[in-house]
Amino acid sequence: MPSVRPSVFNQRVRADGGPFLIIEPCEEHEGFSVDVIFTDTPPGDRTGDYPCERLLNVSPDLLQIYPLNVRVDRPDYLKPRYGTLETIALGRRLDQPYPIPSSAEEVEGLLELLPDGFARDFRLGLGLLWEYRSICEALGAQGHMKLLVLHGGQEATFEPPMFVLGIRRFHEMRKEINRISNRYQRDARRDKQLHAYHELFHAADPALFPRQKKTLRADAIADATSGGRDKVVLSKRDRRATVGLLRSNLEALAETEPDALLSLKTEIEEVTLDQLIVRFADMLEKALPEARWQGFLTQNQFILSLAFAVPALVVEEQAYAGGKRLNGRGGAVTDFLVASASTGNLAIVEIKRPTTELLGAKPYRQDVYAASTELSGTIAQILDQRVKLQRQLPMLKEESGRGDIQDFGIRCIVVAGRTPDNGAQRRSFELIRSTMTGVTVITFDELLGRLREIRAALGAKIDPPAPGSAPWNRS
Secondary structure (H helix, E strand, C coil): CCCCCHHHHCCCCCCCCCCEEEEEECCCCCCCCEEEEEECCCHHHCCCCCCEEEEEEEECCEEEECCECCCCCCCCCCCECECCECEEEEECCCCCCCCCCCCHHHHHHHHCCCCCCECCCHHHCCCECHHHHHHHHHHHCCCCCCEEEEECCCCEEEECCEEEEEHHHHHHHHHHHHHHHHHHHHHHHHHHHHHHHHHHHHHHCCCCCCCCCCCCCCCHHHHHCCCCCCCCCCCHHHHHHHHHHHHHCHHHHHHHCHHHHHHHHHHHHHHHHHHHHHHHHHHHCCCCCHHHHHHHHHHCCHHHHCCCCCCEEEEEEEEEEECCCCCCCCCEEEEEEEEECCCCEEEEEEECCCCCCCECCCCCECCECCECHHHHHHHHHHHHHHHHHHHHHHHHHHHHCCCCCEEEEEEEEEECCCCCCCHHHHHHHHHHHHCCCCEEEECHHHHHHHHHHHHHHCCCCCCCCCCCCCCCCCC
16 A cells, blocks of 8 residues: 555544543653553443553653554554654653643643644654654664653754754754755656656647756755765766766856866876776786787877877877888888877887797896897887888878978887896896887886876875785886
């Protein structure tokens, strides 16, 4: 059965006049008090055991309410209405003590003295009004709160199983709940009107009645996040939508929140760099083909600029460097063609794999290693590409309309392998590449190291990668 308000359910007129109240003296509490018992059983049918439960305990200095579920069609009939929260206690009134009732009419008069926000019709099972049930439900959901005590002031303290709430704080909570309800009722009304418009007028004549865009209520995001201070977990769709909202409001943000936008840009760059470093380190531990590294560097082209002493821009990937014969064969293709951002001077970048051997397997002499065949071949290949590019560059510039690229001494960059672990091998590798003219050899782990240096320069500590991913340092 759909949930309905207790007030709606209890508007039914009962032929027997119920529900009923039974008032009995109570010996459970110190001093004189009475229990008010709730039952749906008419007086003439009360033989033996019959369904009934205490609803109130009244003494001059204390009024205790035991909110009940009074729906006879529910399995929790006459059980505590708010889960483990069984009792709401109100201390002595300032002006006079609570009157001790002796009849149902006097109980109804007593209930009129309850603070705003409390149900005053015993037929509803008492407690808070339907609009404010979330206060008691929040306490009951804790599982160990059995008693709510209300008294003057702003207090909000708990000592299980008791929670003490100041009446002024209670009324402030009620007012805020009212504001929340009104706000979302307006939102719901606007959404319903928009839905009706689309399903009626737009469906009948889309040209005459174009689709209307849904607009967010002013301050909706601020209200939902306490002005942006609260951390909110977003779904995948919400994250995508948030990026779209940011893009569509960039100009307004730059005008009204320039400092915040700049700070956000920095944070995005830091988080993106953190993720890039972890991904780079993870890829280094896997035997990936050159094509995967080509794709990775294509997506993150600024990494290639780390191999240069000055800022550089990628002109073309898989660029033709010239050298075709009359039959169309024999052309040289570079992995990346890069240009200096300031002078336009070109450089050729050749990408190998991190597993590429840089040195021979055996020493040429004791503790002296020669360059591997693969490294020597790569160097010869990239030098050949440079010669062909220099020869054909004037024609290539004219055909491509790139007058901004120049040959002031085309550089050659080889990204291959990893820095050797062995000290003698490391020394030999450094001696070999330091004597090369026009060719720079840089290893993959050195590129990763430069990324980490950039991240460290931003002033934030990088968290270690998750278990199972690549280690941070390799020495």
